[in-house]
Amino acid sequence: MIEENSNKKGGIQFKSTRHSLSPTIEYTPSKPRLGRRESVPHSEGIHYLYDVLKTNFPNSTPLPDLHHYFKLGDELIDLIFDVSFFNNWNFPYALSSYKSFDFNNRVPDMAINILSKSTWRRDIGEHVDYCEALKIPVYIIYSPYNVATNLYKPPFLRVYILKDDIYVHKDCREFTLIEGENKLDPEKIIDLDDNLPFRIGLMLRKKKLYGNIELYHLIIIDREEDKVLPTKFEKERERTEKERERADNLSKLLQKYKEKFGLI
16 A cells, blocks of 8 residues: 655755654764665665666666765755666766766756665655755655664655655555566555656565565566566566577478478
8 A cells, every 4th residue: 555645734944853862873974985785685775776777777877875965055965875866867977976066956866765774764864854955856765674663664665756845755565576476566556756767666575684584675667567677687588588489489480381391
């Protein structure tokens, strides 16, 4: 079931106090970091999403695990996203960080953060406020496994969509697909409206974390058909299988031709 709620009734607050009484986050945002990856499932989630977006949208630009710098009034903001996505913008250079003011203050069309034990409070708090203030059209968070409080216990997927400069969020608390199966539950797919050329959902993975703990991937779903968009490897495997099938069919036709005309 998809739940939809408005983030605010009016106005934009740049600072969040929703987790001011929570334990101190284990990293200092003002100090440069290599990235946010804190576990194998976290890293796998970043690689998977980057692979799928890069493979299926060659005229767009996904960025994995980078510092993103923005200017908001007199404030310089540094946000780290696990994956960001710039629709219909094929950026030809490699980046060590993304500075929006070098690119006409362009913000990503979508930003994704995978919740982790040290960053989840920031991801669901201050990050939401900043993304809304910066007018990032879509901000997504999800739990790859149980890294936060029971309120965000997986399966958990939340999408913030900007409407009239205010975030409306949709929650999905059931998985859309079991890995290895082709049947998606259409009731558990989140439509991103007109902002992006795909939909999203959650996949229950075959692989489990040590301790028999269930793992989840965010999946990118075709906008028109209920099918998961493939990784580069999956796309190449599908192409190879089609070529093999075509070769087999041609071989059968040739055999029939030879039998018909007595060439064997």
